[in-house]
Amino acid sequence: MKYIDEFQDPGLARRLLDDIHATVTRPWALMEVCGGQTHSIIRHGIDQLLPEEVELIHGPGCPVCVTPLEVIDKALEIASRPEVVFCSFGDMLRVPGTGRDLFQVRGEGGDVRVVYSPLDALRIAQQSPDREVVFFGIGFETTAPPNAMTVHQARKLGIENFSMLVSHVRVPPAIEAIMSSPSCRVQGFLAAGHVCSVMGVGEYPELAERFRVPIVVTGFEPLDILEGVRRAVRQLERGEHTVDNAYARAVRPEGNPAARTMLEDVFEVTDRAWRGIGVIPDSGWRLSSKYRDHDAEYRFAVGGIRTAEPAECRSGEVLQGLLKPHECEAFGTLCTPRTPLGATMVSSEGACAAYYLYRRLDLPATKAREASPVV
Amino acid sequence: MCLAVPGRVMDIEERDGTRMATVDFGGVVKEVCLEYLPDLQVGEYAIVHVGFALQRLDEESARQTLDLFAELGMLQEEFGDAWETAAMEAGVDPVEEVRKS
Ligand code: SF4
Numbered sequence: 001m002k003y004i005d006e007f008q009d010p011g012l013a014r015r016l017l018d019d020i021h022a023t024v025t026r027p028w029a030l031m032e033v034c035g036g037q038t039h040s041i042i043r044h045g046i047d048q049l050l051p052e053e054v055e056l057i058h059g060p061g062c063p064v065c066v067t068p069l070e071v072i073d074k075a076l077e078i079a080s081r082p083e084v085v086f087c088s089f090g091d092m093l094r095v096p097g098t099g100r101d102l103f104q105v106r107g108e109g110g111d112v113r114v115v116y117s118p119l120d121a122l123r124i125a126q127q128s129p130d131r132e133v134v135f136f137g138i139g140f141e142t143t144a145p146p147n148a149m150t151v152h153q154a155r156k157l158g159i160e161n162f163s164m165l166v167s168h169v170r171v172p173p174a175i176e177a178i179m180s181s182p183s184c185r186v187q188g189f190l191a192a193g194h195v196c197s198v199m200g201v202g203e204y205p206e207l208a209e210r211f212r213v214p215i216v217v218t219g220f221e222p223l224d225i226l227e228g229v230r231r232a233v234r235q236l237e238r239g240e241h242t243v244d245n246a247y248a249r250a251v252r253p254e255g256n257p258a259a260r261t262m263l264e265d266v267f268e269v270t271d272r273a274w275r276g277i278g279v280i281p282d283s284g285w286r287l288s289s290k291y292r293d294h295d296a297e298y299r300f301a302v303g304g305i306r307t308a309e310p311a312e313c314r315s316g317e318v319l320q321g322l323l324k325p326h327e328c329e330a331f332g333t334l335c336t337p338r339t340p341l342g343a344t345m346v347s348s349e350g351a352c353a354a355y356y357l358y359r360r361l362d363l364p365a366t367k368a369r370e371a372s373p374v375v
Numbered sequence: 376m377c378l379a380v381p382g383r384v385m386d387i388e389e390r391d392g393t394r395m396a397t398v399d400f401g402g403v404v405k406e407v408c409l410e411y412l413p414d415l416q417v418g419e420y421a422i423v424h425v426g427f428a429l430q431r432l433d434e435e436s437a438r439q440t441l442d443l444f445a446e447l448g449m450l451q452e453e454f455g456d457a458w459e460t461a462a463m464e465a466g467v468d469p470v471e472e473v474r475k476s
Binding site: 036089090091093094103114116117118119120139142143145146149153156157194197198220221249250251252256258259262337338346 | 426
């Protein structure tokens, strides 16, 4: 069976699962922070292999999904200008703004280009001195250092026709917001591995202690996720709440110091609105005043754009783990990947897209378990 | 976009005062900035995100991850043609879209 190979080592997966089954005595709810983990979980049916007591709640960790509508509208406004070459990562193309998306802006004649790296956008700026090149800088702590370096380079090389529309978000304040909500059910976190590759684990002990919640740094592959769940469940059963690193091959406790230094130089912490959730204090980065010349928001005076989010999309609740995607009324009817109402249906890491893509909703748990990977 | 993919450094050069490498991701080759891992050497593996090496990785875990990503089609998601994907999702003719880009 194909799935068995996907687990690389089904024997090890089986042993991890057995250990989790043997450890669990009561119900626990764990949140996987990262959208990449959500997709891995749904794709492999990991949630259905776990004991019934262990519930995985999907977290807000998809940068495309949490980028607020008004930032998309700012991007659309800038991308529509004739003098602008607007560069973006590919997965932002179909995120709906008010009435349209970047894909449509290109159809209407806008010069929208997909780049693999922010440095590609900088190169375009170097090669086309008569155009204004703008890069759409979104993402969590993993993407922020590459974007920071690119702005730094632009300045160092004196590339004046390059600017960035920055909407970066930070994970720890989101964890804090989720844990502070009165409706919060989360008892443990699987922290996003690649965020910690950059930031290290230093921001977490205080959160683990304050909210008495175990935080296990976890990778993205099925075995990584099973190991993260196993360690979180062990802590919960023992009444512990510490920070544990289950992704040591890619995460050092100090993270990447060079990247963190650059982040501090180029960005400053700011309050940031998360799509569907609202403003979370200190949860984002913007360019520091030193780099204002390269800030597209100022250069194109789009700072005043304000838009309300569509009422029918419940992605805010999905992103906070309060609602499963298929429980949204619009799911699969008004809202599909072809006609998305929210970013969570568009992004390759969005929870609504994962549920839609893998058609997991109509499969009863027992059936799913039979059809599933390891067993 | 948030996927970070392991790759192997094939060669290293200095460009515009920046340390850059050619990195092989299981067949797809890309330019990668080494400024955040300046002592990475040819032959070593690293986790790479949007064109930047972010953390060293040992060969075995790098290979395992690459094999898995390749099998799951995640490398296509990361390195494939974004216009084609967007066109298909939007129900537009993908061939037309790719030609435009
Ligand atoms: S299914 Fe669509 S409308 Fe409902 S929460 Fe998800 S993205 Fe929003």
